[in-house]
Amino acid sequence: MPPTVIHDPGQIDFALPGKHHYQVAFHLDSSWGYSLVPMTVINGSAGGSGPEPAGVAAFGGTHGNEYEGQVAIKRLCTDLDPREMRGRLILIPQLSETACRAHQRCSPEDDVNMNRAFPGNAHGTLSYRISNFVKTRIFPQVRVVMDIHSGGKESVFPLCTSFHPLPNAEQHAETAAIARLFDTPFIFVYSRQMASGLLTDEAEDEGKIALGGEFGHAEGTSTSGVRHAYEGIKNVLRHYEMLGGEIVRVDAARATPSRMVQAPNLSDYIPSPRSGIWEPAVTPGADVEKGDLIGSLHDFSNHCSLPLEIRAHKKGVIIALYFAAVCKKGLTLYVIGEDAA
Numbered sequence: 001m002p003p004t005v006i007h008d009p010g011q012i013d014f015a016l017p018g019k020h021h022y023q024v025a026f027h028l029d030s031s032w033g034y035s036l037v038p039m040t041v042i043n044g045s046a047g048g049s050g051p052e053p054a055g056v057a058a059f060g061g062t063h064g065n066e067y068e069g070q071v072a073i074k075r076l077c078t079d080l081d082p083r084e085m086r087g088r089l090i091l092i093p094q095l096s097e098t099a100c101r102a103h104q105r106c107s108p109e110d111d112v113n114m115n116r117a118f119p120g121n122a123h124g125t126l127s128y129r130i131s132n133f134v135k136t137r138i139f140p141q142v143r144v145v146m147d148i149h150s151g152g153k154e155s156v157f158p159l160c161t162s163f164h165p166l167p168n169a170e171q172h173a174e175t176a177a178i179a180r181l182f183d184t185p186f187i188f189v190y191s192r193q194m195a196s197g198l199l200t201d202e203a204e205d206e207g208k209i210a211l212g213g214e215f216g217h218a219e220g221t222s223t224s225g226v227r228h229a230y231e232g233i234k235n236v237l238r239h240y241e242m243l244g245g246e247i248v249r250v251d252a253a254r255a256t257p258s259r260m261v262q263a264p265n266l267s268d269y270i271p272s273p274r275s276g277i278w279e280p281a282v283t284p285g286a287d288v289e290k291g292d293l294i295g296s297l298h299d300f301s302n303h304c305s306l307p308l309e310i311r312a313h314k315k316g317v318i319i320a321l322y323f324a325a326v327c328k329k330g331l332t333l334y335v336i337g338e339d340a341a
């Protein structure tokens, strides 16, 4: 069955029993035509005692050049059986569909980064209209929101789930519990000040359980990243009793639980002091001491010049690292985090 094209999002019946595949049509700004955003809505029909489970939404392709979330969520669209499920699940494998088709971070239609476009605008350009749809049509259906990212073509993170520090202790604890279900080597509690307009910003401000994560890098499709994203989302469904069975270890070979690392202050997000060719000296996830060499910036305008050495400003864990060779002044070279409770 091909997906049903939806021209009026107000016509979507999110309570329809079973599994339904849609393409939600958002008109283009530049020409006659549409961005057809893929969406699968599942309302489980398995019986069960207890209250109706929390609704869950999972997004991939918020950035078009990050593939693990796109692949994992697409696979869930075909694999999950509503007869074995309870509650409501909404899967969107390519939220910024035009960015995904162009294989780039931002939409080529309006040059907007979907993950800076929230809460959106019903009368804005394409990306703002899609984010407004998420805010006004999808968020009201769910209590748990997951947005699966990768490092794109600039940064590398050790495989991690991520969320912001939350002032509400209950919301923080539940989000941390969900983060652990992905069984990633790291959980990164990151600064909300680094950017605004994120999908997860909006969800957490509504009091939802909002989780992000970085499951690969370099515009590849990481085998382990896809596995952690796919199995992690299924573990979340099991946790909320939307899917039967026990929580599974995703990486049974790793002896240690996820290591939670926090970097709540922008002073630990270090910008490149100048443009150059970046030669990292450490790997993401490495423990460093203050003064350790993080990497070198080379200036090829004078091949006799010594590289500029970038050294750790404090002891901690390299929780994000610039990896592309070409680095521009001001881009974040590295982030040092500290172990969180």
Ligand SMILES: [Zn+2]
Binding pocket: 062, 063, 066, 149, 150, 151, 152
């Ligand atoms: Zn991203």
